[in-house]
Amino acid sequence: MNLEEGLKILDGVVFSKINRHLKDVEIIVLKGSWQGLNYDEIASNEGYAAKYLRQDVGFKLWKLLSEALGEEVNKTNFRAAIERSHSLSSGESQFIDRNILPTEVQQLESWHQDSCSTVKNELLPEYPEGSVQLTSAFYIQRMPIEERCYETILHPGSLIRIKAPHQMGKTSLLDRIIAHSNQQGYSTVRLNLLQAETTVFSNLDKFLRWFCAYVSYKLKLSTLLQESWDEYRGSIINCTTYFEDNILIKINSNLVLALDEVDRVFQYPEISQGFFAMLRSWHEEAKTIEIWENLRLVVVHSTENYGSLDINQSPFNVGLVVELTEFTKEQIEDLAQRHKLDYNQTQVQQLMSLLGGHPYLIRLALYRLALGDITLEKLLQNASTNAGIYEEHLRRFLHTFKVNTNLTEAFIKVVTATEPVDIETMSAYQLYSMGLVKRLGDKLTPSCQLYQQYFREHLKNSN
Numbered sequence: 001m002n003l004e005e006g007l008k009i010l011d012g013v014v015f016s017k018i019n020r021h022l023k024d025v026e027i028i029v030l031k032g033s034w035q036g037l038n039y040d041e042i043a044s045n046e047g048y049a050a051k052y053l054r055q056d057v058g059f060k061l062w063k064l065l066s067e068a069l070g071e072e073v074n075k076t077n078f079r080a081a082i083e084r085s086h087s088l089s090s091g092e093s094q095f096i097d098r099n100i101l102p103t104e105v106q107q108l109e110s111w112h113q114d115s116c117s118t119v120k121n122e123l124l125p126e127y128p129e130g131s132v133q134l135t136s137a138f139y140i141q142r143m144p145i146e147e148r149c150y151e152t153i154l155h156p157g158s159l160i161r162i163k164a165p166h167q168m169g170k171t172s173l174l175d176r177i178i179a180h181s182n183q184q185g186y187s188t189v190r191l192n193l194l195q196a197e198t199t200v201f202s203n204l205d206k207f208l209r210w211f212c213a214y215v216s217y218k219l220k221l222s223t224l225l226q227e228s229w230d231e232y233r234g235s236i237i238n239c240t241t242y243f244e245d246n247i248l249i250k251i252n253s254n255l256v257l258a259l260d261e262v263d264r265v266f267q268y269p270e271i272s273q274g275f276f277a278m279l280r281s282w283h284e285e286a287k288t289i290e291i292w293e294n295l296r297l298v299v300v301h302s303t304e305n306y307g308s309l310d311i312n313q314s315p316f317n318v319g320l321v322v323e324l325t326e327f328t329k330e331q332i333e334d335l336a337q338r339h340k341l342d343y344n345q346t347q348v349q350q351l352m353s354l355l356g357g358h359p360y361l362i363r364l365a366l367y368r369l370a371l372g373d374i375t376l377e378k379l380l381q382n383a384s385t386n387a388g389i390y391e392e393h394l395r396r397f398l399h400t401f402k403v404n405t406n407l408t409e410a411f412i413k414v415v416t417a418t419e420p421v422d423i424e425t426m427s428a429y430q431l432y433s434m435g436l437v438k439r440l441g442d443k444l445t446p447s448c449q450l451y452q453q454y455f456r457e458h459l460k461n462s463n
Contacts, residue, residue, distance in 0.1 A: 157286020
């Protein structure tokens with residue numbers, strides 16, 4: 001079996017499990033692993049951070065394949081697991097070992113053919129993981145937000161700032177802005193700051209060198225840092241000159257630079273002050289220098305905790321501000337219909353009473369309900385327990401609280417209160433960026449009953 005055959009098999013089992021194909025970055029990890037490369041080597045070859053591939057992509061990928069193939073799968077044994085899966089599906093000698101009769105195999109094959117036929121004719125629910133694919137029927141437009149973004153990105157020197165808590169749809173919207181830009185013939189570069197190695201943030205000069213190298217790599221341009229970097233000019237002037245001479249002039253077309261998860265930079269005050277001031281200056285340059293009109297910036301973040309950053313010298317108080325909110329009742333009804341769920345207003349209201357309009361929580365509920373493996377009554381009954389469908393989602397938050405006592409105490413105050421409360425500013429920013437609270441003026445309240453019920457019980461017990 002060769003690599004392409006192996007990838008085809010894995011893509012099939014993943015699609016059968018969660019109704020999506022392998023992502024590009026997952027294929028990169030599989031190809032590198034097939035060739036016997038370690039994560040550092042894969043990262044170096046493909047321009048990713050090794051930590052991101054190992055702890056994020058790889059961890060989730062091996063877990064997914066383990067569930068899809070029905071056995072423990074990891075980086076070293078996945079080829080053997082594919083062989084076993086292929087042998088079983090091909091009807092080889094494993095019938096005897098697994099006590100499966102040929103007639104039963106024929107029934108399984110018949111069922112598989114029926115299933116494939118059904119997939120072509122019916123819309124299957126999609127597991128809500130990561131951004132919503134561009135071709136997905138389950139993306140809910142929040143008009144007129146999309147139209148405004150599509151229009152703004154066409155303006156010379158434009159800047160769009162997307163802000164919202166985690167899992168509210170920021171990356172899905174960003175994907176669509178990039179796709180729209182590609183349709184206009186623009187060059188596009190998307191940079192997720194979570195992919196950067198920690199060493200990149202050691203100082204401003206190193207960060208800006210990495211930034212220029214990354215953008216050049218994505219645009220398939222030669223990296224000319226040695227020739228272009230002059231230590232006497234300073235890092236920001238060097239980076240600006242490099243962008244103008246070696247990127248904007250070289251590509252000679254409009255460039256959309258999309259910066260995702262910029263919250264990461266806030267953790268490094270020396271870098272954030274210089275980097276964001278530079279982005280602001282690039283946006284201002286477009287007003288007077290023609291070549292800078294070609295640059296359009298999209299900045300995505302989850303928090304308004306800018307640390308010591310002077311927002312008057314940053315991109316955070318200019319441009320089009322897009323703040324994503326929860327789904328409305330009408331949008332949830334629409335999404336339920338797309339999942340082939342014929343719910344009345346009472347049933348939709350039951351979901352909203354527990355989950356609010358939180359996009360991820362709503363989508364996960366509708367996905368499981370559409371599969372038919374749980375009833376609405378059971379889902380509502382067990383949602384805030386460890387037997388519910390949100391158990392893994394909720395436990396990830398618990399881990400964060402375990403290592404942050406101040407944040408835990410602040411959130412206990414929120415979930416045990418009978419009315420909105422005022423808490424310390426830094427904790428308020430963090431809880432909001434996590435999507436756990438809503439802001440009512442200067443006060444906070446739990447973003448939904450699910451969070452209030454679960455964390456009121458579990459945080460009090462752990463405190």
